[in-house]
Amino acid sequence: MQRRDFVKSSAIIGMAAAMPRFGFAEAKGSDRIKVGLVGCGGRGRGALCNMISADPNVEITALADLFPEKPAQALAAVEKHVKKLGLNAGEIIDSSKVKRFSGVGCLGELLESGVDVVVDACSPAFRAPNFEKIVAAGKHAFLEKPVCIDATQARKMLELSKKADEKGMCVVCGTQRRYDAGYQEMIKRVQDGGIGEIVSAQCYWNDGDYVGRNQLRNTELMWDTMEYQIRNWFSFIWASGDHIVEQHVHNLDAVMWALGDNRFPVEVRAWGGRSTDLPTPTYGDRFSHFAVDFDMGNGLRLQSYCHQDPKTAREQGERLIGTKGVMYSSLGGKVGFQDLKGNTVWEASKPEIPGLVAEHKFLLDAIRNGKQVNKINQLVNSTLLAIAGRLSAYSGKKFKFDWVLAKSKENLCPEKIEFAKKMPWNGVPVPGKFQLI
Ligand SMILES: NC(=O)c1ccc[n+]([C@@H]2O[C@H](COP(=O)([O-])OP(=O)(O)OC[C@H]3O[C@@H](n4cnc5c(N)ncnc54)[C@H](O)[C@@H]3O)[C@@H](O)[C@H]2O)c1
Numbered sequence: 001m002q003r004r005d006f007v008k009s010s011a012i013i014g015m016a017a018a019m020p021r022f023g024f025a026e027a028k029g030s031d032r033i034k035v036g037l038v039g040c041g042g043r044g045r046g047a048l049c050n051m052i053s054a055d056p057n058v059e060i061t062a063l064a065d066l067f068p069e070k071p072a073q074a075l076a077a078v079e080k081h082v083k084k085l086g087l088n089a090g091e092i093i094d095s096s097k098v099k100r101f102s103g104v105g106c107l108g109e110l111l112e113s114g115v116d117v118v119v120d121a122c123s124p125a126f127r128a129p130n131f132e133k134i135v136a137a138g139k140h141a142f143l144e145k146p147v148c149i150d151a152t153q154a155r156k157m158l159e160l161s162k163k164a165d166e167k168g169m170c171v172v173c174g175t176q177r178r179y180d181a182g183y184q185e186m187i188k189r190v191q192d193g194g195i196g197e198i199v200s201a202q203c204y205w206n207d208g209d210y211v212g213r214n215q216l217r218n219t220e221l222m223w224d225t226m227e228y229q230i231r232n233w234f235s236f237i238w239a240s241g242d243h244i245v246e247q248h249v250h251n252l253d254a255v256m257w258a259l260g261d262n263r264f265p266v267e268v269r270a271w272g273g274r275s276t277d278l279p280t281p282t283y284g285d286r287f288s289h290f291a292v293d294f295d296m297g298n299g300l301r302l303q304s305y306c307h308q309d310p311k312t313a314r315e316q317g318e319r320l321i322g323t324k325g326v327m328y329s330s331l332g333g334k335v336g337f338q339d340l341k342g343n344t345v346w347e348a349s350k351p352e353i354p355g356l357v358a359e360h361k362f363l364l365d366a367i368r369n370g371k372q373v374n375k376i377n378q379l380v381n382s383t384l385l386a387i388a389g390r391l392s393a394y395s396g397k398k399f400k401f402d403w404v405l406a407k408s409k410e411n412l413c414p415e416k417i418e419f420a421k422k423m424p425w426n427g428v429p430v431p432g433k434f435q436l437i
Pocket of ligand 1: 038039040041042043044064065066067070106107121122123124126144145146174175176230231246247
Protein backbone atom coordinates (compact mmCIF):
# COMPACT_ATOMS: atom_id res chain seq x y z
CA MET A 1 0.00 0.00 0.00
CA GLN A 2 1.38 3.41 -0.92
CA ARG A 3 1.75 6.09 1.75
CA ARG A 4 -0.93 8.32 0.21
CA ASP A 5 -3.41 5.42 0.04
CA PHE A 6 -3.14 4.55 3.67
CA VAL A 7 -5.11 7.45 5.04
CA LYS A 8 -7.82 6.94 2.41
CA SER A 9 -8.25 3.27 3.25
CA SER A 10 -8.49 3.94 6.95
CA ALA A 11 -11.82 3.17 8.56
CA ILE A 12 -11.78 6.61 10.06
CA ILE A 13 -11.95 8.74 6.96
CA GLY A 14 -13.07 12.21 7.84
CA MET A 15 -11.24 12.22 11.15
CA ALA A 16 -7.97 11.40 9.42
CA ALA A 17 -6.42 14.81 9.95
CA ALA A 18 -6.55 14.41 13.71
CA MET A 19 -5.77 10.70 13.81
CA PRO A 20 -2.32 9.13 13.59
CA ARG A 21 -1.25 7.00 10.64
CA PHE A 22 -0.61 3.31 11.22
CA GLY A 23 0.36 0.54 8.85
CA PHE A 24 3.80 1.64 7.67
CA ALA A 25 4.85 -2.03 7.59
CA GLU A 26 2.53 -2.58 4.65
CA ALA A 27 4.75 -0.29 2.60
CA LYS A 28 7.46 -2.98 2.86
CA GLY A 29 9.97 -0.72 4.49
CA SER A 30 9.96 1.87 1.71
CA ASP A 31 7.84 4.31 3.66
CA ARG A 32 9.80 6.39 6.09
CA ILE A 33 8.18 7.57 9.28
CA LYS A 34 8.34 11.36 9.36
CA VAL A 35 9.67 12.67 12.65
CA GLY A 36 9.58 16.15 14.15
CA LEU A 37 11.44 17.29 17.26
CA VAL A 38 10.29 20.00 19.62
CA GLY A 39 12.97 21.04 22.11
CA CYS A 40 16.28 20.96 20.22
CA GLY A 41 18.59 20.91 23.27
CA GLY A 42 20.95 18.21 24.48
CA ARG A 43 18.38 15.43 24.98
CA GLY A 44 16.35 16.32 21.92
CA ARG A 45 19.39 15.85 19.72
CA GLY A 46 20.31 12.71 21.65
CA ALA A 47 16.80 11.31 21.26
CA LEU A 48 16.86 11.79 17.48
CA CYS A 49 20.27 10.09 17.28
CA ASN A 50 18.96 7.22 19.44
CA MET A 51 15.88 6.92 17.23
CA ILE A 52 17.98 6.74 14.05
CA SER A 53 20.24 4.12 15.65
CA ALA A 54 17.10 2.15 16.56
CA ASP A 55 15.55 2.31 13.10
CA PRO A 56 17.08 4.29 10.24
CA ASN A 57 13.89 4.04 8.20
CA VAL A 58 12.82 7.46 9.48
CA GLU A 59 13.08 10.93 8.06
CA ILE A 60 13.61 13.94 10.31
CA THR A 61 11.41 16.48 8.60
CA ALA A 62 10.96 19.25 11.18
CA LEU A 63 12.86 20.80 14.10
CA ALA A 64 11.26 23.30 16.47
CA ASP A 65 12.49 25.29 19.45
CA LEU A 66 11.63 28.49 21.24
CA PHE A 67 15.04 29.87 20.32
CA PRO A 68 16.06 30.29 16.66
CA GLU A 69 19.66 29.10 17.06
CA LYS A 70 18.63 25.67 18.39
CA PRO A 71 17.16 23.84 15.35
CA ALA A 72 20.35 24.45 13.34
CA GLN A 73 22.46 23.08 16.21
CA ALA A 74 20.28 19.98 16.38
CA LEU A 75 20.45 19.51 12.63
CA ALA A 76 24.26 19.60 12.67
CA ALA A 77 24.47 17.13 15.57
CA VAL A 78 22.06 14.65 13.98
CA GLU A 79 23.71 14.90 10.55
CA LYS A 80 27.04 14.10 12.19
CA HIS A 81 25.54 11.04 13.89
CA VAL A 82 23.99 9.80 10.64
CA LYS A 83 27.33 10.10 8.87
CA LYS A 84 29.10 8.33 11.73
CA LEU A 85 26.68 5.43 11.33
CA GLY A 86 27.53 5.36 7.61
CA LEU A 87 23.92 6.07 6.63
CA ASN A 88 22.62 8.24 3.82
CA ALA A 89 22.05 11.67 5.33
CA GLY A 90 20.06 12.73 2.26
CA GLU A 91 17.38 10.17 3.11
CA ILE A 92 17.30 10.62 6.89
CA ILE A 93 17.95 14.28 7.47
CA ASP A 94 18.28 16.41 4.36
CA SER A 95 19.26 19.89 5.49
CA SER A 96 17.75 21.42 2.34
CA LYS A 97 14.35 19.94 3.22
CA VAL A 98 14.16 19.98 7.04
CA LYS A 99 11.67 22.59 8.19
CA ARG A 100 12.88 24.75 11.06
CA PHE A 101 10.49 26.55 13.36
CA SER A 102 11.16 28.87 16.28
CA GLY A 103 9.27 31.08 18.69
CA VAL A 104 6.27 30.48 20.91
CA GLY A 105 4.15 29.04 18.06
CA CYS A 106 6.85 26.60 16.86
CA LEU A 107 5.11 23.41 18.00
CA GLY A 108 1.85 24.40 16.26
CA GLU A 109 3.77 24.93 13.00
CA LEU A 110 5.60 21.63 13.39
CA LEU A 111 2.31 19.78 13.94
CA GLU A 112 0.96 21.22 10.70
CA SER A 113 4.08 20.36 8.72
CA GLY A 114 3.16 16.73 7.98
CA VAL A 115 5.03 14.84 10.71
CA ASP A 116 3.88 11.37 11.84
CA VAL A 117 5.67 11.35 15.20
CA VAL A 118 6.66 14.15 17.55
CA VAL A 119 9.61 13.83 19.92
CA ASP A 120 9.11 16.26 22.82
CA ALA A 121 12.33 17.03 24.66
CA CYS A 122 11.45 20.47 25.95
CA SER A 123 12.11 21.36 29.56
CA PRO A 124 9.70 19.66 32.01
CA ALA A 125 7.15 22.45 32.62
CA PHE A 126 6.09 22.42 28.98
CA ARG A 127 5.50 18.69 28.49
CA ALA A 128 1.82 18.79 29.48
CA PRO A 129 0.88 21.96 27.55
CA ASN A 130 2.75 20.61 24.51
CA PHE A 131 1.10 17.23 24.77
CA GLU A 132 -2.32 18.86 24.73
CA LYS A 133 -1.45 20.23 21.28
CA ILE A 134 0.03 16.91 20.12
CA VAL A 135 -3.14 15.06 21.13
CA ALA A 136 -5.34 17.64 19.39
CA ALA A 137 -3.30 17.03 16.23
CA GLY A 138 -3.46 13.24 16.74
CA LYS A 139 0.26 12.55 16.26
CA HIS A 140 2.23 9.65 17.71
CA ALA A 141 4.67 10.85 20.35
CA PHE A 142 7.83 10.17 22.25
CA LEU A 143 7.75 12.19 25.47
CA GLU A 144 10.87 12.75 27.51
CA LYS A 145 10.52 12.43 31.26
CA PRO A 146 9.09 13.89 33.43
CA VAL A 147 5.59 14.14 31.98
CA CYS A 148 4.27 16.57 34.60
CA ILE A 149 5.67 18.82 37.31
CA ASP A 150 2.69 19.23 39.65
CA ALA A 151 -0.69 17.69 40.43
CA THR A 152 -2.54 20.02 38.05
CA GLN A 153 -0.43 18.77 35.17
CA ALA A 154 -0.66 15.15 36.39
CA ARG A 155 -4.46 15.30 36.22
CA LYS A 156 -4.22 16.92 32.78
CA MET A 157 -1.87 14.21 31.51
CA LEU A 158 -4.21 11.44 32.70
CA GLU A 159 -7.07 13.10 30.85
CA LEU A 160 -4.93 13.52 27.71
CA SER A 161 -3.78 9.92 27.98
CA LYS A 162 -7.42 8.80 27.64
CA LYS A 163 -7.85 11.01 24.60
CA ALA A 164 -4.64 9.61 23.09
CA ASP A 165 -6.12 6.11 23.48
CA GLU A 166 -9.36 7.19 21.86
CA LYS A 167 -7.39 8.53 18.91
CA GLY A 168 -5.27 5.38 18.66
CA MET A 169 -2.03 7.26 19.24
CA CYS A 170 1.20 5.49 20.18
CA VAL A 171 2.95 7.24 23.07
CA VAL A 172 6.22 6.11 24.64
CA CYS A 173 8.09 7.96 27.40
CA GLY A 174 11.81 8.37 28.10
CA THR A 175 12.13 5.83 30.90
CA GLN A 176 15.06 3.93 29.42
CA ARG A 177 15.40 1.46 32.31
CA ARG A 178 12.11 -0.11 31.21
CA TYR A 179 13.64 -0.89 27.78
CA ASP A 180 17.01 -2.19 29.06
CA ALA A 181 17.17 -5.98 28.63
CA GLY A 182 19.08 -6.41 31.92
CA TYR A 183 16.45 -4.50 33.90
CA GLN A 184 13.67 -6.38 32.10
CA GLU A 185 15.16 -9.73 33.07
CA MET A 186 15.71 -8.55 36.66
CA ILE A 187 12.16 -7.25 37.12
CA LYS A 188 10.73 -10.47 35.69
CA ARG A 189 12.78 -12.46 38.20
CA VAL A 190 11.63 -10.19 41.07
CA GLN A 191 8.01 -10.59 40.01
CA ASP A 192 8.49 -14.37 39.73
CA GLY A 193 9.52 -14.37 43.42
CA GLY A 194 13.32 -14.43 42.90
CA ILE A 195 14.01 -12.45 46.09
CA GLY A 196 10.89 -13.58 47.94
CA GLU A 197 8.43 -11.12 49.40
CA ILE A 198 9.69 -7.52 49.21
CA VAL A 199 10.04 -6.00 52.67
CA SER A 200 12.06 -2.85 51.98
CA ALA A 201 13.09 -0.67 49.04
CA GLN A 202 15.53 2.14 48.39
CA CYS A 203 16.45 4.27 45.40
CA TYR A 204 19.08 6.94 44.78
CA TRP A 205 20.22 9.62 42.40
CA ASN A 206 23.08 11.24 44.21
CA ASP A 207 24.95 13.33 41.71
CA GLY A 208 28.50 14.56 42.16
CA ASP A 209 27.57 18.10 41.15
CA TYR A 210 24.80 20.67 41.02
CA VAL A 211 23.45 20.32 37.48
CA GLY A 212 23.91 23.70 35.90
CA ARG A 213 26.89 24.71 38.04
CA ASN A 214 29.07 25.31 35.00
CA GLN A 215 26.26 25.76 32.54
CA LEU A 216 24.50 28.97 33.44
CA ARG A 217 23.18 30.15 30.09
CA ASN A 218 22.62 33.63 28.64
CA THR A 219 23.71 35.46 31.76
CA GLU A 220 23.34 38.82 30.02
CA LEU A 221 19.58 38.40 30.54
CA MET A 222 18.04 39.54 33.84
CA TRP A 223 17.60 36.51 36.13
CA ASP A 224 13.94 37.36 36.82
CA THR A 225 12.82 37.27 33.19
CA MET A 226 10.93 34.25 31.95
CA GLU A 227 13.47 33.83 29.16
CA TYR A 228 16.39 33.52 31.60
CA GLN A 229 14.47 30.99 33.67
CA ILE A 230 13.45 28.94 30.63
CA ARG A 231 17.05 28.89 29.42
CA ASN A 232 18.28 27.95 32.93
CA TRP A 233 15.32 25.72 33.70
CA PHE A 234 17.29 23.19 35.77
CA SER A 235 17.66 25.78 38.57
CA PHE A 236 14.05 26.94 38.84
CA ILE A 237 11.27 25.02 40.53
CA TRP A 238 8.49 26.17 38.20
CA ALA A 239 10.43 25.14 35.12
CA SER A 240 11.92 21.82 36.25
CA GLY A 241 9.77 20.56 39.13
CA ASP A 242 13.12 20.42 41.02
CA HIS A 243 15.65 17.64 40.47
CA ILE A 244 13.65 15.09 42.45
CA VAL A 245 11.02 15.30 39.70
CA GLU A 246 13.28 15.99 36.74
CA GLN A 247 15.98 13.40 37.42
CA HIS A 248 15.23 11.12 40.35
CA VAL A 249 11.91 10.14 38.76
CA HIS A 250 13.94 7.56 36.80
CA ASN A 251 14.72 5.61 39.98
CA LEU A 252 11.26 5.98 41.48
CA ASP A 253 9.85 4.72 38.19
CA ALA A 254 12.07 1.62 38.29
CA VAL A 255 10.86 0.82 41.83
CA MET A 256 7.21 1.33 40.87
CA TRP A 257 7.77 -1.06 37.95
CA ALA A 258 9.38 -3.68 40.19
CA LEU A 259 6.43 -3.39 42.59
CA GLY A 260 4.03 -4.09 39.72
CA ASP A 261 2.96 -0.51 38.83
CA ASN A 262 -0.08 -1.00 41.04
CA ARG A 263 1.26 -0.30 44.49
CA PHE A 264 1.12 3.30 45.71
CA PRO A 265 2.35 4.99 48.88
CA VAL A 266 -0.09 5.47 51.70
CA GLU A 267 1.79 8.28 53.38
CA VAL A 268 4.75 10.50 52.54
CA ARG A 269 7.30 12.27 54.75
CA ALA A 270 10.34 14.00 53.30
CA TRP A 271 13.27 16.21 54.26
CA GLY A 272 15.42 18.47 52.14
CA GLY A 273 17.13 21.79 51.66
CA ARG A 274 19.64 23.78 49.70
CA SER A 275 23.22 23.39 50.84
CA THR A 276 24.97 24.50 47.69
CA ASP A 277 27.14 27.62 47.79
CA LEU A 278 25.76 28.73 44.41
CA PRO A 279 23.98 32.06 44.81
CA THR A 280 20.26 32.66 44.59
CA PRO A 281 18.46 34.00 42.64
CA THR A 282 20.80 33.52 39.65
CA TYR A 283 21.10 29.81 40.37
CA GLY A 284 17.40 29.53 41.10
CA ASP A 285 15.29 28.52 44.04
CA ARG A 286 15.51 24.75 44.01
CA PHE A 287 16.74 22.40 46.70
CA SER A 288 20.02 20.56 46.41
CA HIS A 289 18.96 17.47 48.38
CA PHE A 290 15.91 15.40 49.29
CA ALA A 291 15.30 12.29 51.39
CA VAL A 292 11.83 10.75 51.28
CA ASP A 293 10.25 8.01 53.35
CA PHE A 294 7.27 6.52 51.50
CA ASP A 295 5.05 4.30 53.60
CA MET A 296 3.89 1.82 50.95
CA GLY A 297 1.45 0.02 53.26
CA ASN A 298 1.60 -3.53 54.68
CA GLY A 299 4.88 -2.74 56.43
CA LEU A 300 6.80 -1.86 53.27
CA ARG A 301 8.79 1.39 53.23
CA LEU A 302 10.49 2.96 50.23
CA GLN A 303 13.32 5.36 51.02
CA SER A 304 14.36 7.65 48.22
CA TYR A 305 17.43 9.91 48.23
CA CYS A 306 18.70 12.44 45.73
CA HIS A 307 21.23 15.21 45.94
CA GLN A 308 23.22 17.41 43.65
CA ASP A 309 26.15 18.80 45.56
CA PRO A 310 29.56 19.49 44.07
CA LYS A 311 32.43 17.16 44.98
CA THR A 312 30.21 14.63 46.72
CA ALA A 313 29.93 10.87 46.28
CA ARG A 314 27.88 9.72 43.30
CA GLU A 315 25.45 6.88 43.45
CA GLN A 316 22.53 6.04 41.22
CA GLY A 317 20.26 3.03 41.34
CA GLU A 318 17.64 0.94 43.08
CA ARG A 319 17.65 -1.76 45.78
CA LEU A 320 14.85 -4.03 46.89
CA ILE A 321 15.23 -6.28 49.91
CA GLY A 322 13.19 -9.46 49.90
CA THR A 323 12.74 -12.31 52.34
CA LYS A 324 15.08 -14.47 50.19
CA GLY A 325 17.54 -11.98 48.72
CA VAL A 326 18.39 -8.50 47.51
CA MET A 327 17.90 -6.91 44.09
CA TYR A 328 20.34 -4.17 43.06
CA SER A 329 20.39 -2.16 39.85
CA SER A 330 22.08 0.81 38.32
CA LEU A 331 21.65 1.78 34.68
CA GLY A 332 24.93 1.22 32.87
CA GLY A 333 26.26 -0.46 36.02
CA LYS A 334 25.47 -3.71 37.76
CA VAL A 335 22.03 -5.31 37.74
CA GLY A 336 21.50 -8.50 39.74
CA PHE A 337 20.63 -10.38 42.92
CA GLN A 338 22.52 -11.14 46.13
CA ASP A 339 21.61 -13.63 48.80
CA LEU A 340 20.98 -12.33 52.31
CA LYS A 341 24.69 -12.75 53.12
CA GLY A 342 25.76 -10.41 50.33
CA ASN A 343 26.93 -13.07 47.84
CA THR A 344 26.06 -12.41 44.20
CA VAL A 345 23.74 -15.13 42.99
CA TRP A 346 22.81 -13.75 39.57
CA GLU A 347 23.90 -10.84 37.45
CA ALA A 348 22.43 -9.63 34.15
CA SER A 349 24.72 -9.39 31.16
CA LYS A 350 25.21 -6.02 29.51
CA PRO A 351 22.33 -5.46 27.07
CA GLU A 352 23.16 -5.41 23.36
CA ILE A 353 20.89 -2.43 22.74
CA PRO A 354 20.96 0.42 25.28
CA GLY A 355 17.58 1.32 26.75
CA LEU A 356 17.88 4.81 25.25
CA VAL A 357 17.84 3.20 21.79
CA ALA A 358 15.46 0.32 22.55
CA GLU A 359 12.70 2.72 23.71
CA HIS A 360 12.58 4.25 20.22
CA LYS A 361 12.58 0.85 18.55
CA PHE A 362 9.61 -0.06 20.74
CA LEU A 363 7.71 3.04 19.60
CA LEU A 364 8.54 2.73 15.90
CA ASP A 365 7.77 -1.01 15.84
CA ALA A 366 4.39 -0.31 17.43
CA ILE A 367 3.59 2.34 14.84
CA ARG A 368 4.71 0.15 11.93
CA ASN A 369 2.76 -2.84 13.19
CA GLY A 370 -0.39 -0.85 13.95
CA LYS A 371 -0.22 -1.90 17.60
CA GLN A 372 -1.27 0.89 19.90
CA VAL A 373 0.92 1.57 22.96
CA ASN A 374 0.56 4.23 25.63
CA LYS A 375 3.05 4.54 28.50
CA ILE A 376 1.85 7.83 29.95
CA ASN A 377 -0.05 6.63 32.99
CA GLN A 378 2.80 4.61 34.48
CA LEU A 379 5.10 7.64 34.26
CA VAL A 380 2.46 10.01 35.66
CA ASN A 381 2.20 7.63 38.64
CA SER A 382 5.97 7.58 39.26
CA THR A 383 6.21 11.33 38.76
CA LEU A 384 3.49 11.77 41.39
CA LEU A 385 5.79 10.09 43.93
CA ALA A 386 8.48 12.64 43.11
CA ILE A 387 6.00 15.53 43.32
CA ALA A 388 4.71 14.26 46.67
CA GLY A 389 8.29 13.94 47.98
CA ARG A 390 9.07 17.48 46.88
CA LEU A 391 5.97 18.93 48.53
CA SER A 392 6.60 17.10 51.78
CA ALA A 393 10.25 18.24 51.86
CA TYR A 394 9.39 21.88 51.06
CA SER A 395 6.62 22.03 53.66
CA GLY A 396 8.08 19.69 56.28
CA LYS A 397 4.63 18.09 56.46
CA LYS A 398 3.59 14.46 56.43
CA PHE A 399 0.48 13.71 54.36
CA LYS A 400 -1.52 10.98 52.69
CA PHE A 401 -0.24 10.28 49.18
CA ASP A 402 -3.79 10.30 47.75
CA TRP A 403 -4.11 13.97 48.70
CA VAL A 404 -1.71 15.03 45.95
CA LEU A 405 -3.63 13.80 42.93
CA ALA A 406 -7.05 14.34 44.46
CA LYS A 407 -6.58 17.75 46.06
CA SER A 408 -3.31 19.57 45.43
CA LYS A 409 -4.00 22.77 43.49
CA GLU A 410 -0.37 23.59 42.81
CA ASN A 411 -0.04 24.90 39.24
CA LEU A 412 3.51 26.03 38.55
CA CYS A 413 3.69 26.64 34.81
CA PRO A 414 2.59 30.08 33.55
CA GLU A 415 -0.35 30.09 31.16
CA LYS A 416 1.60 31.83 28.42
CA ILE A 417 5.23 32.01 27.37
CA GLU A 418 6.29 35.68 27.48
CA PHE A 419 10.07 36.01 27.36
CA ALA A 420 10.26 39.48 28.94
CA LYS A 421 7.76 38.77 31.71
CA LYS A 422 9.14 39.28 35.24
CA MET A 423 8.73 36.12 37.26
CA PRO A 424 7.78 36.28 40.96
CA TRP A 425 10.49 35.32 43.45
CA ASN A 426 9.37 33.45 46.57
CA GLY A 427 12.86 32.39 47.65
CA VAL A 428 14.00 28.88 48.45
CA PRO A 429 11.16 26.97 50.18
CA VAL A 430 11.53 26.85 53.96
CA PRO A 431 10.18 23.70 55.69
CA GLY A 432 7.63 24.69 58.32
CA LYS A 433 6.76 27.88 56.40
CA PHE A 434 6.03 26.63 52.87
CA GLN A 435 2.27 26.26 52.48
CA LEU A 436 0.75 23.23 50.83
CA ILE A 437 -2.06 24.13 48.47
N1 LIG B 1 15.75 10.26 29.57
C1 LIG B 1 16.89 10.82 29.91
O1 LIG B 1 17.83 10.15 30.28
C2 LIG B 1 17.07 12.30 29.85
C3 LIG B 1 18.36 12.84 29.86
C4 LIG B 1 18.49 14.23 29.82
C5 LIG B 1 17.37 15.04 29.79
N2 LIG B 1 16.13 14.47 29.80
C6 LIG B 1 14.93 15.32 29.79
O2 LIG B 1 14.83 15.98 28.54
C7 LIG B 1 14.30 17.28 28.70
C8 LIG B 1 15.25 18.30 28.08
O3 LIG B 1 16.49 18.25 28.74
P1 LIG B 1 17.81 18.86 28.03
O4 LIG B 1 18.94 18.44 28.89
O5 LIG B 1 17.83 18.53 26.61
O6 LIG B 1 17.55 20.43 28.21
P2 LIG B 1 18.03 21.59 27.22
O7 LIG B 1 17.86 22.86 27.96
O8 LIG B 1 19.36 21.25 26.66
O9 LIG B 1 16.97 21.51 26.03
C9 LIG B 1 15.63 21.89 26.13
C10 LIG B 1 15.27 22.62 24.86
O10 LIG B 1 13.87 22.81 24.81
C11 LIG B 1 13.60 24.14 24.34
N3 LIG B 1 12.30 24.51 24.82
C12 LIG B 1 11.90 24.68 26.11
N4 LIG B 1 10.60 24.95 26.18
C13 LIG B 1 10.14 24.92 24.90
C14 LIG B 1 8.85 25.10 24.33
N5 LIG B 1 7.78 25.36 25.07
N6 LIG B 1 8.73 25.00 22.97
C15 LIG B 1 9.82 24.75 22.21
N7 LIG B 1 11.07 24.57 22.70
C16 LIG B 1 11.22 24.65 24.04
C17 LIG B 1 14.75 24.96 24.88
O11 LIG B 1 14.94 26.16 24.18
C18 LIG B 1 15.92 23.99 24.74
O12 LIG B 1 16.56 24.12 23.49
C19 LIG B 1 14.07 17.43 30.21
O13 LIG B 1 12.75 17.13 30.54
C20 LIG B 1 14.98 16.40 30.83
O14 LIG B 1 14.50 15.93 32.06
C21 LIG B 1 15.96 13.12 29.81
